[in-house]
Amino acid sequence: MALIAIEEHWNLPALTSAVKALPEDYGDPSVLFDEMGDNLERLHDIGDARIAAMDAQGVDLQILSLTPPGTHPLEPTRARALSERANDVAAEAVSRHPARLRAFSTLPMADPKAAVAELERAAGLGFVGTMVYGRTGETPLDDPRYDDLFAAAAALRQPIFIHPQIPSRPTRLAAYSGFDPMTDLALATFGWGWHVEAAVAALRLIVRGTFDRHPDLQLVLGHWGELLLFWTDRVDGLSRIAGLERKVSDYIRSNFHITSSGMLNPTLLRHALDVTTPDRLLFSTDYPFQRPVREGIEQFLTAFPADDREKFTAGNACALFGISLTTK
Template sequence: MIAIEEHWQLPEVAAEVRALPEQRGDASVMFDEIDDNAERLADLGDARIAWMDDQGVDIQILSLTPPGTQPLDPAPARLLSRRANDIVAEVIRRHPARLRAFATLPMADPEAAVAELERTAGLGFVGAMLYGRTGPTPLDDPRYNELWATAEALRQTIFIHPQIPAGTVRRAAYSGFDPLTDLGLATFAWGWHVETALAALRLIVRGTFDRHPGLQIVLGHWGELLPFWTGRADSLSAIAGLDRKVSDYIRSNVYLTCSGMLDPALLRHAVAVTTPDRLLFSTDYPFQRPSRAEIGAFLAEFPTDEARELFATGNARALFGIS
């Protein structure tokens, strides 16, 4: 079992994000402090591996928890991205059979982001985890063209993770309730997923995958709503001058992971709109913690042994080069 969306946190990053002005910060960092999340996020050793053993997970692919370093100014983003990557590289060196990682990139400095992707690829990282915006700048902005070209050339997969909507959007669409309900509506209940789907859709419409057909991205939560709306999204293709339908790019350039949402109905839809070789397992640790029994019951829902094996391990081995 290879779980690909498993988080950790660097306290210095969380502190820098919390110190930002409200309009630039990310209130979802408060989820790090719920229950024992902070303790679990900080642990990259024996306790984490013991939990993996209890779940039946053989390998976790680690990623810095949201929002990474993307809200930060260029200088702290460069410093803390490199520090986070160096820490996790050493952890993987100590546990080579159990852990891998997505890199953290200083997206506020596009040239530095490219350089860090190159460096971490050389350290054995399997790709990078990004968010849909850096300040007001979306991932499809031309300033990131070299990053996408480098990711394709190095076969570094890019995981696009949910991110809280911009402040103006939060106030217009996700406010009017008590503060906690506002936050939940803007994050795990809805806003996170719409934002991520939009980031991926913008990359498709921008022609990113026409220019870089070998580029692969991952979307969590069964595709962040996008696979459920392909019939409508396909109508963009002709308008945007794309070579193919949006749904074709999803089947050729996008992998979907479950993010601990072990719902057979979502599985059936994902198989219907993509193929079994596009699906990946993850638990979204520590925010979701399915038990070994729950994981086993979900795996029993797969239509064939081959599809089950691809989801649990085969697709991740092939995509990330895990021998």
């Protein structure tokens, strides 16, 4: 049974340096997590050592995605240059390991027109989708200036992965501060804030009517839906108020795919299957921040209904991203 992992991170040192050089109000302190343990060494490698780690886990193919925050905090000129550079590096890695790697593109969201152009260029290079974040500066992803990007993604069949990002500095100060610095950061990121940010970004896109305008657009959310799957009873009430054509939960079932992000918890799987369908679920490990071992992965897969297990491990990813698996 083939296994495709779709949220597997790498890092471009020049981009990390550019983010670290930003003023505090514009930077992203979550880059500190890249330097914990041997994360940085693993993030920098998109070659033989990564393939060896995949072999150890039993992963046949990874979809590479640049680690947060991408180029979103940068001003347009730097964002354009570093997005192009990151995509060229990722494309070259895929060309070296075509049976083992694919990639999501990085887009210069500070320049919406350039983001569309880079999405088109990356699609031509063989990228299978793109990864974005819910906010660029103070501009939310659902802002009308990005509607051309969603139209292009739908036309090109390029799914958009909305990855969590750190809340804005005012939000962090108001809701996630008052402890020691590392606890503040953890609470604002992997402990809670990241996931709320991604859920709000996805929900705003629905409420904005994005999927009424672009019914073929497909999005991906990690971490079992970033809390959104657990609140459908409440968010469905937004549909009538916002004048949507369908219930919020209907858009989740028809326009969103959900990944495990290394959270191999059968309870979360069962709930996801109650909210959406087996052909909407995707496997991922969130490498290298989560590193489930082969035995743990195999044990988790036994919790998946046998008739649909191969959809989760590879079939759904192949269908969504247009992947044809080849022999190693």
